[in-house]
Amino acid sequence: MERITDTLGDQHHPDDPDQARAQMICMAKFHAFFWKGDHPEAKRHLMTTSSPVTPILGLKMWMNVKSLLKMLEEENNYTPSPETCKALEVTIPKSIVKILDWCEKSPFKTVCHGDARLDNLYFRDNTDTKNYPDAKLEAGMYDWAQCVIAPNFYDLSWGLSHSYGREFYANSGKDLVRVYWDALMRELPDSMSKDLEYEEFLIGYAISEVVCVSKCVIAFEALSKERKNNPEGYKHKKRLVMDGLENSLRTMEELDAIEAIDKLLAGSLDQHKGESINSKRRSSKFGGNAKVAPVNDGE
Numbered sequence: 001m002e003r004i005t006d007t008l009g010d011q012h013h014p015d016d017p018d019q020a021r022a023q024m025i026c027m028a029k030f031h032a033f034f035w036k037g038d039h040p041e042a043k044r045h046l047m048t049t050s051s052p053v054t055p056i057l058g059l060k061m062w063m064n065v066k067s068l069l070k071m072l073e074e075e076n077n078y079t080p081s082p083e084t085c086k087a088l089e090v091t092i093p094k095s096i097v098k099i100l101d102w103c104e105k106s107p108f109k110t111v112c113h114g115d116a117r118l119d120n121l122y123f124r125d126n127t128d129t130k131n132y133p134d135a136k137l138e139a140g141m142y143d144w145a146q147c148v149i150a151p152n153f154y155d156l157s158w159g160l161s162h163s164y165g166r167e168f169y170a171n172s173g174k175d176l177v178r179v180y181w182d183a184l185m186r187e188l189p190d191s192m193s194k195d196l197e198y199e200e201f202l203i204g205y206a207i208s209e210v211v212c213v214s215k216c217v218i219a220f221e222a223l224s225k226e227r228k229n230n231p232e233g234y235k236h237k238k239r240l241v242m243d244g245l246e247n248s249l250r251t252m253e254e255l256d257a258i259e260a261i262d263k264l265l266a267g268s269l270d271q272h273k274g275e276s277i278n279s280k281r282r283s284s285k286f287g288g289n290a291k292v293a294p295v296n297d298g299e
Contacts, residue, residue, distance in 0.1 A: 015168035018136045019123055024180040025132060026139035027116055027159060031152040032187030034111035055097065061217050062093035068220045068245065075242045076166070080249045087258045092210055095265055099210060102264050106151035106204055107196070114146025116159030131186060153201060156180055157208040158215065161251065162244035169247045174286045177205065202282040206255035207264065212248040216241055255282050 065088050073079045080088075092099070113120070120143045126135045148154075160176060161169065181201065185193050219241050227234045252258070263269040 015164055017172065019118065019121075019139070020164065020168075020172065020176055021135055021179055022123055022126070022137040022139040023116070023118065023121055023159065023163065024156075024176050025135060025183045026121065026141060027113070027152075027155055028180050028183035029187050030113065030141065031110040031155065032184055035188060035192055036109060057214055057218070058093040058096040060221065061088070061096065061214055064217050064221055065089055065093070065213075068217055071220075071238075072242055072245055072249075075238070076246050078246050078249075081253060083258055084249065084253055087261065088213065091258075091265075092214075092261070095261070096214060098265060099207060099261065102269070103151050103154065103204070103208065103211070106153075108151040108153060108201060108204060109149060110152050112148050112150045112152065112155040113141050113144065113159070114148045114150075114155070115143065116141060116155050118159075118163035132183075151204055151208065152184070153205040153208045154211065157205055157248070157251075158212050161209065161212055161247035162240065164243075164247070166243050166246055169243075170250070173247065173251065177202075177286050199283045202255060202286055203260050203269070206252060206257035206260055206282070209248040209252045209255075210257055210261065213245065213252070216245045216248070254285060 069079070069085060069088070079085075121139045121141055123137045123139050126132060126138045128135070128138060132138075156177070160173060160180075164173075181198055185196075188196075219237075223234065223237055223241060226237070260269060
């Protein structure tokens with residue numbers, strides 16, 4: 001669509017706090033509207049045990065993740081912890097089916113866009129000043145080819161980690177997650193929101209970053225094929241993959257995703273009792289109990 005109109009991409013300003021806030025509110029409104037994934041045209045689910053493609057995803061991770069992490073070290077001068085590297089190289093490739101099955105049973109299920117990155121959003125002046133008086137912009141989404149029934153944190157983790165550069169994400173990512181959550185609580189009726197806990201959501205969000213890493217592995221494989229045919233495009237896409245991968249890995253470590261996955265694989269990660277894991281420590285890192293979290297615009 002950007003190639004056809006020659007306009008949509010021009011309105012995206014890298015690391016713009018107003019666009020980032022609008023992106024979060026847009027996703028929250030969409031997820032709330034389709035909460036529980038009840039929509040006649042949304043029939044596709046995340047890959048689970050029933051999908052023959054899922055084991056191939058684990059195999060591709062096992063084959064390519066070391067090369068991807070090596071490129072990340074060379075390009076971004078970043079290396080995750082030895083514990084994270086070991087999990088990515090051994091535990092997660094073997095367990096990706098169980099991880100996706102766990103996500104499939106989430107109480108946070110809705111209809112997800114599937115690729116809610118900034119590239120697939122458009123913006124205009126905010127018209128919902130009653131509910132969001134401080135928002136300058138509002139957003140809409142296009143390109144629904146990857147629409148899927150999945151937990152809301154699946155959309156948020158990919159859309160947020162792969163839309164922004166490392167510095168902006170490090171400064172503003174936590175606040176943006178809280179902006180999304182507060183907007184979701186505002187949009188959902190009380191009957192649907194009363195049993196949802198921010199800490200449980202963050203555990204799912206941490207585990208979903210692992211799924212983001214697996215998607216980076218697929219993107220890396222496709223990227224390698226483009227290197228000779230389109231050198232300039234390759235450089236641009238490589239930067240997006242590297243920054244998105246680093247953003248996901250940093251969030252995994254900050255939210256103790258590997259510990260959560262170990263508990264998931266041991267059968268002790270109850271979807272409705274996530275707060276029992278070191279009680280509330282994740283929510284204390286990601287916005288605490290604030291109702292409206294400011295976005296750090298670097299000023």
